[in-house]
Amino acid sequence: xxxxxxxxKFKVSIDPDRCMSCGRCIENCxxxxxxxxxxxxxxxSRNCVACHRCLAFCPRDAIDIEEKPNDYRSHPLWTRExxxxxxxxxKTGKIILAGMGNAQPYPVIFDRxxxxxxxxxxxxxxxxxxxxxLRTYIGKKPSSLTLKQLPDGEVELITKLTPNLQIETPIMIxxxxxxxxxxxxxxxxxxxxxxxxxxxxxxEGGLHESLYPYQKNMIVQVASGRFxxxxxxxxxxxxxxxKIGQGAKPGIGGHLPGEKxxxxxxxxxxxxxxxxxxxPAPHHDxxxxxxxxxxxxxxxxxxxxxxxxxxxxxAVHNSAAIxxxxxxxxxxxxxxxxxxxGTGAAPRVFRDHVGIPVEAAVASVDAKLxxxxxxxxxxxxxxxxxxxxxxxxxxxxxxxxxVYIGTSALVAMGCRVCGTCYQxxxxxxxxxxxxxxxxxxxPETNSVQVENLIHGWTLELAELMGAAGINSIESLxxxxxxxxxxxxxxxxxxxxxxxxxxx
Amino acid sequence: MxxxxxxxxxxxxxxxxxxxxxxxxxxxxxxxxxxxxxxxFIGDGVRGDGVxxxxxxxxxxDLGMFMSGPTIIVNGNADHAPGNTMDKGKVxxxxxxxxxxxxxxxxxxxxxxxxxxxxxxxxxxxxxxxRPILVVGGAARAFLGEYMAGGLLIVLGLTGITPISxxxxxxxxxxxxxxxxxxxxxxxxxxxxxxxxATEEQKAMIKPIIEDFAKQFGIDPVPLLASDYTRISPxxxxxxxxxxxxx
Numbered sequence: 001x002x003x004x005x006x007x008x009k010f011k012v013s014i015d016p017d018r019c020m021s022c023g024r025c026i027e028n029c030x031x032x033x034x035x036x037x038x039x040x041x042x043x044x045s046r047n048c049v050a051c052h053r054c055l056a057f058c059p060r061d062a063i064d065i066e067e068k069p070n071d072y073r074s075h076p077l078w079t080r081e082x083x084x085x086x087x088x089x090x091k092t093g094k095i096i097l098a099g100m101g102n103a104q105p106y107p108v109i110f111d112r113x114x115x116x117x118x119x120x121x122x123x124x125x126x127x128x129x130x131x132x133x134l135r136t137y138i139g140k141k142p143s144s145l146t147l148k149q150l151p152d153g154e155v156e157l158i159t160k161l162t163p164n165l166q167i168e169t170p171i172m173i174x175x176x177x178x179x180x181x182x183x184x185x186x187x188x189x190x191x192x193x194x195x196x197x198x199x200x201x202x203x204e205g206g207l208h209e210s211l212y213p214y215q216k217n218m219i220v221q222v223a224s225g226r227f228x229x230x231x232x233x234x235x236x237x238x239x240x241x242x243k244i245g246q247g248a249k250p251g252i253g254g255h256l257p258g259e260k261x262x263x264x265x266x267x268x269x270x271x272x273x274x275x276x277x278x279x280p281a282p283h284h285d286x287x288x289x290x291x292x293x294x295x296x297x298x299x300x301x302x303x304x305x306x307x308x309x310x311x312x313x314x315a316v317h318n319s320a321a322i323x324x325x326x327x328x329x330x331x332x333x334x335x336x337x338x339x340x341x342g343t344g345a346a347p348r349v350f351r352d353h354v355g356i357p358v359e360a361a362v363a364s365v366d367a368k369l370x371x372x373x374x375x376x377x378x379x380x381x382x383x384x385x386x387x388x389x390x391x392x393x394x395x396x397x398x399x400x401x402x403v404y405i406g407t408s409a410l411v412a413m414g415c416r417v418c419g420t421c422y423q424x425x426x427x428x429x430x431x432x433x434x435x436x437x438x439x440x441x442x443p444e445t446n447s448v449q450v451e452n453l454i455h456g457w458t459l460e461l462a463e464l465m466g467a468a469g470i471n472s473i474e475s476l477x478x479x480x481x482x483x484x485x486x487x488x489x490x491x492x493x494x495x496x497x498x499x500x501x502x503x
Numbered sequence: 504m505x506x507x508x509x510x511x512x513x514x515x516x517x518x519x520x521x522x523x524x525x526x527x528x529x530x531x532x533x534x535x536x537x538x539x540x541x542x543x544f545i546g547d548g549v550r551g552d553g554v555x556x557x558x559x560x561x562x563x564x565d566l567g568m569f570m571s572g573p574t575i576i577v578n579g580n581a582d583h584a585p586g587n588t589m590d591k592g593k594v595x596x597x598x599x600x601x602x603x604x605x606x607x608x609x610x611x612x613x614x615x616x617x618x619x620x621x622x623x624x625x626x627x628x629x630x631x632x633x634r635p636i637l638v639v640g641g642a643a644r645a646f647l648g649e650y651m652a653g654g655l656l657i658v659l660g661l662t663g664i665t666p667i668s669x670x671x672x673x674x675x676x677x678x679x680x681x682x683x684x685x686x687x688x689x690x691x692x693x694x695x696x697x698x699x700x701a702t703e704e705q706k707a708m709i710k711p712i713i714e715d716f717a718k719q720f721g722i723d724p725v726p727l728l729a730s731d732y733t734r735i736s737p738x739x740x741x742x743x744x745x746x747x748x749x750x
Contacts, residue, residue, distance in 0.1 A: 230571065230590040285603050
């Protein structure tokens with residue numbers, strides 16, 4: 001090989017003064033970095049992905065992991081990543097497969113938006129003392145209500161309401177399929193959402209039997225592969241989500257490699273063991289917005305109009321016009337998945353270069369739906385790169401009703417965002433189907449961690465609202481007056497419909 | 504046998520399906536729907552083993568979608584995607600059908616007496632005892648059996664049109680098989696599909712299905728069984744296995 005080996009991504013070292021040769025690093029590393037030779041622990045740094053499993057379980061803090069130990073000649077255009085991608089493709093001639101969200105250093109719009117707080121004229125509210133209303137209803141709202149006064153003075157509602165999902169906090173967990181993540185990971189998430197009173201998505205992997213006890217907190221997904229979809233599955237979910245696209249890889253389908261289709265994944269997806277699970281790029285019964293309406297109604301008809309139906313699209317240039325079509329399709333919510341959304345596996349070129357930020361997409365979708373007088377017909381769920389409660393508050397100000405989190409929930413279970421989910425070797429038992437790794441993830445303790453995270457964010461959200469003098473999430477929604485852009489350009493501020501700081 | 508008649512004249516699909524569901528709950532085993540004119544979703548998500556639903560007229564799209572159990576007989580043509588993601592049961596069409604017939608079908612059978620549109624049997628899949636079967640009496644348009652992951656698709660060419668005369672047959676096929684009566688031009692095969700002449704053994708496997716199809720539509724099965732068949736199957740169960748390299 002004339003290119004030779006490329007520089008190490010990470011260099012692992014063990015401090016001999018601190019190491020007591022307990023071997024926990026060897027046991028914990030699923031990537032084959034450590035091995036025992038005689039009394040010594042030997043290191044192969046080339047295998048390291050920086051998942052930090054060894055570091056987290058070393059009782060003596062003896063391990064150090066250094067990123068990029070060797071420098072290239074620095075160059076602003078020919079970055080290390082670009083050069084290494086060329087080496088890789090020169091050797092293989094293939095599409096580069098990558099994991100997690102967009103790895104390009106694009107500016108983060110969230111970090112250039114600041115929230116407002118009350119001073120003097122409009123007193124802030126103390127959430128400890130005053131009730132803060134965070135409960136959110138996801139689904140269609142009527143444009144008007146017809147009421148009838150009864151002889152006894154009571155009032156009867158004549159308008160027929162469509163089913164909504166009631167969530168106790170505007171934070172749900174997005175769709176990560178069984179196959180992409182382990183059953184223990186899904187179980188932990190399911191336990192957490194059912195205790196909190198929120199929802200999670202199944203992803204396109206069917207619903208495993210052991211999750212049936214949590215089905216009233218599950219949103220079942222119907223994607224282009226239709227894996228695991230039958231009438232029982234549709235009826236089990238609290239809502240149904242049609243996945244058109246994903247922020248991490250807009251416009252393309254997905255392939256779950258055969259080696260991840262173990263016996264249990266196979267029966268949940270309803271495909272033979274070891275076969276590739278291929279989700280085509282489009283749904284082959286949806287080639288137009290009219291066809292989408294057909295599937296939305298097909299799902300509603302199958303479940304006798306008892307379930308809300310969501311449509312998830314990747315945030316792309318025309319999201320607003322597409323969402324306007326979705327709002328007219330009988331769908332109850334539109335999920336906008338931004339280009340920072342995570343994934344188990346996506347072509348690097350898509351992950352890093354296709355799609356737009358969720359902040360801009362949500363703001364333009366919300367504006368378009370309001371302009372057309374159809375904002376009440378759908379809820380807006382924002383996903384893709386929601387990292388903290390401030391992001392939740394900001395995206396709600398930009399027009400979202402609620403958010404889906406994905407990566408954040410995985411980080412709450414130990415994920416270090418190493419981005420090698422596609423290898424199926426996750427040392428944390430999250431993105432793997434290997435039984436010896438999956439069993440490392442205890443569903444009970446991890447569910448508590450996920451619950452803690454959402455609880456913490458919910459408390460912070462209440463504090464942020466209180467500080468802004470707002471006691472109901474409804475008053476925060478679309479409330480761009482409580483946002484200011486800090487060093488955002490004029491064009492973007494126009495899209496977001498926010499003023500600059502100081503204005 | 505309890506028979507229920509439903510008049511679909513000027514009836515929207517939701518109340519029509521409600522009547523079908525109610526009839527099944529009340530023990531009907533035969534439901535006859537007259538004056539069907541484009542109502543979509545007939546039998547959508549409906550369960551009911553041993554129930555026969557006769558559709559007199561032309562149903563709209565997604566007939567028998569997500570259906571699990573009943574048999575639907577259509578005396579007329581059908582629109583797009585009859586048998587879409589169907590789980591169990593039968594859809595028998597005395598006529599032709601539109602695009603995406605048996606899309607993602609998981610189990611049961613769809614018989615179309617005449618011709619079908621584009622993308623017939625697309626992404627059909629099988630699991631354990633569930634093996635969907637689509638039999639087309641006439642011809643199929645392009646992209647037949649695309650992304651097919653399992654099941655069986657048979658095209659008989661009985662309507663005087665060449666059964667396969669367009670491209671993309673079995674593109675991305677990674678499971679299941681397509682049997683076409685007579686030869687198929689290699690040019691019409693999609694990426695990932697290969698063709699062979701069906702062996703006597705393979706023909707013996709489809710014999711009971713062809714006999715059942717012929718009986719259903721009153722066709723003489725003898726010449727059908729005597730013909731040669733082209734068998735189109737996956738060149739690999741992992742068509743995308745060599746497309747990627749890790750970052």
